[in-house]
Amino acid sequence: MKITIIGTGYVGLVTGACLAELGNDVFCLDVDQAKIDLLNGGGIPIHEPGLEELVARNRAAGRIRFSTDVAASVAHGQLQFIAVGTPPDEDGSADLQYVLAAARNIGRHMDGYKVIVDKSTVPVGTADRVAAALREELRARGDAAGVEFAVVSNPEFLKEGAAVDDFMRPDRIVIGTEDSPAGQRARDLMKLLYAPFNRNHERVYWMDVRSAEFTKYAANAMLATRISFMNELANLADQVGADIEAVRHGIGSDPRIGTSFLYAGAGYGGSCFPKDVQALERTARQYSQELLILRAVEAVNDRQKQVLGRKVVQRFGDDLAGMRFAVWGLAFKPNTDDMREAPARVLLKDLVARGATVAVHDPVAMDEARRVLALDLGADALQRIVFAATPMEALDGAEALVIVTEWKAFRSPDFDQIKARLKHPVIIDGRNLYEPQLMTGMGIEYHGIGRSVLSGK
Numbered sequence: 001m002k003i004t005i006i007g008t009g010y011v012g013l014v015t016g017a018c019l020a021e022l023g024n025d026v027f028c029l030d031v032d033q034a035k036i037d038l039l040n041g042g043g044i045p046i047h048e049p050g051l052e053e054l055v056a057r058n059r060a061a062g063r064i065r066f067s068t069d070v071a072a073s074v075a076h077g078q079l080q081f082i083a084v085g086t087p088p089d090e091d092g093s094a095d096l097q098y099v100l101a102a103a104r105n106i107g108r109h110m111d112g113y114k115v116i117v118d119k120s121t122v123p124v125g126t127a128d129r130v131a132a133a134l135r136e137e138l139r140a141r142g143d144a145a146g147v148e149f150a151v152v153s154n155p156e157f158l159k160e161g162a163a164v165d166d167f168m169r170p171d172r173i174v175i176g177t178e179d180s181p182a183g184q185r186a187r188d189l190m191k192l193l194y195a196p197f198n199r200n201h202e203r204v205y206w207m208d209v210r211s212a213e214f215t216k217y218a219a220n221a222m223l224a225t226r227i228s229f230m231n232e233l234a235n236l237a238d239q240v241g242a243d244i245e246a247v248r249h250g251i252g253s254d255p256r257i258g259t260s261f262l263y264a265g266a267g268y269g270g271s272c273f274p275k276d277v278q279a280l281e282r283t284a285r286q287y288s289q290e291l292l293i294l295r296a297v298e299a300v301n302d303r304q305k306q307v308l309g310r311k312v313v314q315r316f317g318d319d320l321a322g323m324r325f326a327v328w329g330l331a332f333k334p335n336t337d338d339m340r341e342a343p344a345r346v347l348l349k350d351l352v353a354r355g356a357t358v359a360v361h362d363p364v365a366m367d368e369a370r371r372v373l374a375l376d377l378g379a380d381a382l383q384r385i386v387f388a389a390t391p392m393e394a395l396d397g398a399e400a401l402v403i404v405t406e407w408k409a410f411r412s413p414d415f416d417q418i419k420a421r422l423k424h425p426v427i428i429d430g431r432n433l434y435e436p437q438l439m440t441g442m443g444i445e446y447h448g449i450g451r452s453v454l455s456g457k
Contacts, residue, residue, distance in 0.1 A: 001025070001193055004077030006102045006403065008035055008066065010046055010163070010271070010338075011119055011156050012083030017051060017356040020058035022196050028066045029073035037185040038388045039066040046121075047337040050164040079189060082130070083119040092278035094123050103130040106149075107137025113148045115186040119156055121216050121276060123283050127151040127176075127209045150186035152177050152321025153209045159334025160270060170197060173204045176212025178248035187241070209349075211347040217283075220276040221294055226261040227268045228300040234264030234450025235307070244450030245432060264449045266404055266430035267304035269332030269341035274301070305343045308402055308430045309350035311447050315426065316399060321355030326422070328391055330362035330369040337365040339372045344404045352381045359394040363407055392417060399421035400426035406433055415442050 001024045005016040008030040019117070020026040030036050035045050042059075042162065044052050058064040067073065074080065079277035084098035099120055106116060116134065118127055140149055158166045171233045175190050177183045197203050207215070234244040244264045252259035268274070277298050284291045316323060332342035344360075353356050362369060366387055374382050388394035391410065395401060395418060403410060411433055419425045419442070426445045427434070439446035 001079065001189075002077045002192075003079045004029060004073045004082065005081045005083055005119075006030075006073065006105075007082070007084035007098075007120070008032075008039060008045070009083065009085060010048070010160065011158065011241070012081070013039075013044065013055070014048065014051060014158060014163045015081060015083055015156070016064055016134065016169055017054045017058060018164060019193075020063040021168070024063065024193075025076075026064045027073050027076040028064060029068065029070065030066070031068060033068055036066045036068050043117075047380065048163050049161065049335055051162050054164060070105050071109045074106050074114075078113065079115050079117060079193065080106055081117045081119045083156075086120050086122055086275075086279075088275045088278055091282060093282040094121070094275070094279045096122065096126060096129065099126065100129060100133050103133040104137050105221075107134040108141070110138075110147055110149065111181070113185070115150050115152055115189055117152045117154050117190075118213070119154055121155060121272070121279075122153075122213060122222075123217070123279055124213045126213060127153055127178075144395055148181070148182050150178060150182040151209065152183075152186050152190060152192070153212035154267060155212060157216070157219065160247075160338055161333060170203055173197060174207070174212050174215050174296050175204055176207050176209035178209055184233075190235060217276050217280040221280055221297070223261050224268060224273040224277050224301070225293065227263075227265075227273075228297040228304070230262050230264045231267065231304045232300050232450070235304075237450035238452040241452065242450070247450075264432060265304075265406075266308050266343040266347075266449070267301045269305075269343055270336075270338055271340045273314075274298075274341045276315050303427070305346040306350065307449065308343070308347045308404065308428060312351065312400070312402065313354070313430050315447065319355060320351060323355070324357045324359065324398045325351060326388075326394040326401045327358055327360045328362075328394065328403045328410050329407055331361055331365035331405055334405060334407045335364075337362075337368045339365060339368050342404075344369075345372065345376055347402065347404060348377055348385065352377055352384050357384045357386065359388045359396070359398060361388045361391045361394045362405065363409055392421060395421035397421075397423065399423050400428055402428045402430065403433060406431040415439075415444060419444065 003019055003024050003026050005012045005028045008028050016026045016028045038045055044055055082099055082102045084102055086094040089095045115143050134149055155174055173194055177187045194204055237244040248262050252262050277294050281291050281294050299369045331337055348358055425443055428447045432448045436446045436451050
């Protein structure tokens with residue numbers, strides 16, 4: 001099938017490369033010439049395991065191409081996937097300007113039946129706005145009655161760091177179509193497109209468009225709620241002398257609860273959960289409804305991002321002038337260089353504001369961290385951030401090690417070397433990577449999240 005992907009960001013590039021891998025002829029459009037030049041030159045603009053090899057293989061096979069030519073992109077695919085960004089607006093709502101601009105471009109150039117697929121995460125009712133933008137452009141051309149189209153909602157459920165695997169082995173494919181002849185035709189095309197994923201069992205969940213749009217937000221809101229719930233319990237566990245890891249196992253064994261997204265930590269970040277929770281709250285307010293649970297989820301997460309800074313202050317005092325700390329992990333999660341809403345940014349701002357110098361290391365996010373921290377801290381304060389080439393190098397002369405991101409490379413370090421390099425054998429573990437009793441046995445003062453009962457506190 002001939003497919004056009006509008007937008008070569010995280011969702012668009014993964015979607016395009018994976019659909020090309022299945023044998024489709026994929027045209028990827030982006031208005032950013034520098035990004036298209038990078039892709040055509042063999043590079044990719046994001047870090048995602050397996051993606052670079054996937055893009056290279058399909059580009060060499062002629063199944064995927066990259067261009068800024070809007071007219072050519074509309075002419076290419078009967079299926080037009082809109083996979084552009086929907087950043088949060090000032091009031092928390094999703095900014096749809098790029099989605100609607102893509103729709104208008106399709107309307108200006110289409111000359112036959114098209115299926116416009118909303119792949120971007122968009123609020124309920126966006127398909128109606130996309131359809132209205134298309135009709136407006138067709139009327140301006142005088143083709144309002146002569147060119148048919150259908151708008152479909154097909155939200156993505158991709159985890160950063162595992163996106164290629166998630167796309168190629170989906171647990172579900174949600175597709176919302178309209179109840180009309182054009183919508184039925186769209187359903188038939190989408191069924192054909194996703195047929196390779198349904199050979200063993202049906203993975204597609206068919207529904208109306210608005211329900212599909214809602215499903216994406218509901219899923220992310222539920223996952224964010226589980227994270228904030230466990231973080232709040234972990235903070236209480238620290239006070240009452242309970243071990244949140246034992247609690248996690250105890251409740252996760254209940255099949256009604258399960259084990260996923262029950263890990264206590266330093267708060268969630270990234271491009272999805274913070275933005276989607278805010279957007280869903282904003283949608284509710286438009287209908288005079290308050291989502292009280294989600295408001296609390298957001299408040300808990302904002303507070304949880306300060307927990308590592310609080311633990312540093314509790315151990316070393318309010319004034320950190322002249323002190324140096326080591327931080328392992330900058331990206332909001334492993335296997336990505338995404339720094340959006342990353343808890344590390346909150347921690348570093350806090351430590352620097354208190355006068356500390358911080359040596360940081362992340363396996364892949366160092367360049368992106370330099371960019372965002374320059375914006376967060378300013379040029380003068382940025383001078384107090386040392387970008388260490390290795391995790392161990394970051395420890396030299398530091399008062400303590402603070403772990404923010406649970407990279408695999410941090411799971412089994414040389415603890416004797418950690419003790420030798422630090423001024424004090426102190427680890428503040430924002431992801432509960434290590435066992436407190438083992439740390440104590442090795443002479444390391446250990447501070448986890450919700451594990452004070454085992455830390456001798």
